[in-house]
Amino acid sequence: MMAFQRKAILITYPVDQAIKEAISLADAAGYEIVDTVTQRQITRSRFGIGRGKAEEVKELVEELRPDVIIFDEVIKPTQMYNLASLCKVEIVDRERLILEIFERRASTTESQIQIKLAQLRYDMARAREKVRLARAGEQPGFYGLGKYEADIYFLDIRKRAAVLKKKLEKEETRRQLHRNQRTRAGLPTVSLAGYTSAGKTTLFNKLTGEAKATDKQIFITLSTFTRAIDLHGDKVLLNDTVGFISKLPAYMIDAFKSTLDELTYASLVLLVIDISEPIEEVARKYDSSLDVINEFKVPATKIIHVLNKVDLTTIEDAFDKAGQLGILDTKRVIPVSAKTGYNINQLKNLIRTVLFEMEKGEDAEVKEERVEKEEQG
Template sequence: MNRLGGRVVLVERRLHGEKSLLHELESLAQTIGYTVAGKIEQVRRADPKFQIGAGKAEELARLVKEVGAEKVIFENDLKPVQAYNLAKETGVEVLDKFQLILEVFSQHASTKEAKLQIELARLRYELARAKEKVRLAKLGEQPGFHGLGKYEADVYYEAIRRRVSKIQEELEKVRRSRRLKRLRRRSIGIPTVSLSGYTAAGKSTLFSALSGVEAKVTGSLFTTLSTKIALADFSGRRSLLVDTVGFIDGLPLTLIEAFKSTLEETVFSDLVILVVDCSETLSEVRRKLSYSLSTLHEIGIVSTPIITALNKADLIGEDKAEKVAEKVSDIAPNPVPISALYRINLETLRKTVADNLKDYVKASFELPLTSEALSLISSIRRFSTVRSQTFHEKAVLLEVESTDYFMDKLKGRVEKLGGRMLEAVKI
């Protein structure tokens, strides 16, 4: 990964009673190699000219010069005129949190789909500001506005709009491909369990712990931007486990929309494991839980069962983790304290997932002892749970647990081979 580097000053303006998110902005900046050389905070209403007050803008300009900062990054959304005025005041480029998140995403993007989704989000952001940025650049170019003065506003806007349209077409092809793969997976009858939650909560570590498949784990924010899928066993209930992009407070709708094809894997899953870092302060755990749940609701998770995995219990001890579970039980669906890293309490998590997966059946089959039947048994073992297997002289008896849909398909295949279903019971 190519790290950006450089010295930056972070700025946050918030209202009375609002919680500071400057620590998250700092983590984002450090993730891609920025050195945080200074911070400025102000509690007041937004100023139309600078976002912060005029006096604070002067203080910011002095701090930038003192620490040799190359950029200023705001926690707040900035209008083009505010970014322009701040760049003029400080003499350096001024970004907002959305632009920083795009930089982080760009550094971690490894697939064509992720890169296209990031480019779409960036262009949509630019599209909403294009004409105003060109107008401002014509008044005199500032850092972050260089080169725009040579364009006519309508020409620049139209060029971005055409590029947005082209990327949308390419991403629609990806969505169609994903849809086909999802339909093929559903045709097998295996349920899908999605990992979701706040960034850096340990989703990738949990993915590896549950599936046995290695996943990139770095401890930085937004390591996972592309979907990963693997088979996992939840107390005898075989499922496809899916790991997707994490959330962060203030993640703009533009970015969520751009990652629609990736997030659809979560939307169409049979169950969601919401991963939360329970080692943080109770107020942080509740904030991140609330934000993640509201984001899941926003993307279409309404009636899907959710299990809350309170991860990193090893950092605070199991007793304290249990107390955290009690204190968040009013907002956290089915809370289970775990440590993905040290495999603590994963069996409880697996059982809780199994108990909440719907439409499961236990069935008994009799199959003739043929090579085709033995091949079918191998396939059954891969995609479901064989509770017992008894060989007789000319037949084999199986007791299988799987989804209702899978059992219907299996019954047809068994009968084609000259076998039969002996019994089926909903569980």
């Protein structure tokens, strides 16, 4: 997939974390932020932001000619419509943005269907408002919808959702078979997981990029987000995932999980943590990451904690924070810098070691079982 970047002006809260996360989300959806406008509160005004701010945004649009305005919140369709009319440019709100990311990342038929369903739910929520406005005669022809057309539009969305749900059921059965085959193919799968902006893609590029430099043949692109890499002689499949995002609306959770489907058959999960952030942030993100991972029933023994961005802090600080998270007693913790390459080789070794121990563990289990059977028999 070629990175064709669209330009966007970002409207968000004047909080560093909010700005950082919004930029990272925009980036994942393929937008380059050309300017940021902050607003302390999303208001009930005509535009979702104050009149003055809206004028400011309008001027920026005229100057910078972005493709869209990203509104890092959920606003009412009328507000969206008003702001779009004022600035003469399309508005992408936070939910739409997240849906666009999922859409780009959906690699299986199932996740594609899940995402289409979520998109319909997004449209449905807005259709309700559109229909209400059309009925009340408040805004006849709003979004090009007359009174009767609105009913048809609404019905159409429901029909499409029903068709998709049927397709999804079929796909689930089919995939179950497929996954069994995939497990049998025998290559261990290592999945990167973690909060958005933790550095998964940077680490993915580092790990695959180095493999590429040493041997072109072993660098196989399976999809944009899965690659076979060589760990000093052992081949594994490495796959990047969509980052966990805070404030994910309930109706998107299925779509989100379907993009993380790889976690269910991962031999190993690299849980990437941005250890350079304040401990409260680190802890909050770590807890919500674990919640998600637990949903996929990944046992603790299959997790390597990658303390990333250690170049922005010290090794002592990284270990100190890991101690506070209560993960130091496992041996599967390693500070790295995906940016500078610090400890990347050690990480590869650790991946090999853990995979090897697991194999041995499984052999031991099989042996134990056999012994038990022999004793019984």
